[in-house]
Amino acid sequence: MDIKRIVVKVGTNVITNKDNRILHPILKELVRQISVLYERDIMVVLVSSGAAIAGREVIGDTNITDASTRRQVYSSVGQPRMMRHYYSLFHDYGMRCGQVLATKRDFDIGVHRQNMINCYEGLLSEGIIPIANEDDAVSLTMSMFSDNDELASLVAELIDADRLIILSDTDGLYTGDPDDEDSERITEVSCNQDVEQYVQASIKKEGEGRGGMASKLKIAKSTASKEIPTYIANGKRQNVIVDIIDNKEIGTKFIL
Structure with a gap:
């Protein structure tokens, strides 16, 4: 399959350290990989967490x-x-x-959704990398996403992405505690x-999902x-995004 556009979601645990500080080298590595794909005419939408942490730093x-x-x-400042x-x-x-920035209602069928499509298509057509996040400053209750994984999935569907890569702090789905x-x-x-049992095994051992x-x-x-x-893969692994696009066996791949 000829890959032309992908969505990459990077979670807070990937781009922060144990002291809840933004890891600039991780951001730099993400951008480096996106630039490699850009040179191959593969456009990336980056769904990035971290705004609240960045705001707290300030x-x-x-x-x-x-x-x-x-x-x-925190999110407004961050x-x-x-x-x-x-x-x-x-x-x-x-x-x-x-x-x-978006809230969940922006993806509802109608004018809001079309506006989102126009925005993304306009940016991508100009070779501009869209960086998406939930609009936490105004997103409350019914307008909230469950998390940025949901936002990334909705964006992937919206732009007809060829791949969705969810970067976490683990190497994928394991049969138990990683x-x-x-x-x-x-x-x-x-x-x-049916693989939900493996997630439950980890939850039972640790008391919460990893x-x-x-x-x-x-x-x-x-x-x-x-x-x-x-894909679910470890965002702190060197070259992880490019390796996935190059069909290397990394993380866990989900298929139809």
Whole structure:
């Protein structure tokens, strides 16, 4: 299949360290890989988390007690900070990027959805890398995505992407806790294959899903069912995006 456009989602756990600080080298490596694909005439939409963390880096602790309002404030301050990082990095590679913020209702059938299509198609036609994120400053309750995995899936469908790559802090879906020696990485999953048991095995052991794997599994299978091959892979692995496009056996691939 001739790959022309892909969506890459990078999670907060990939681009931050244990102290919740943005890892600039990870952002630089992401942009480097996107530039490699750009030279091959493959356009990338980057769905990037990290705005709230970036905002907290600037503001620090606040006196805002309401969690939703605090998230709005952090994200409002952090979003332009993230875009400054990306703008500078893409500029170093002679590339341009643009920001696309959205709420879930923007993908509803009708004028909002058409506006989104027009925006993405306009940016891609000009060789500009769209950087998408949830509009956390105004997105509350019914207008919120479950997470940026859902946003990435909706964008992939919207632009008729050839691949969706979800970058996490694990190497894919495992048969148990990824840290256990007897756990094995599952290389390929069909969208109707029952693998939820493996996520549950990890949850039972740790008390919670690793990196939101349960959500990622649901989104990956749903996206694959729309004939968009989807990958879950480790975003901190060198050259991970390019290697996936080059059909190397990395992460977990979800197919129809």
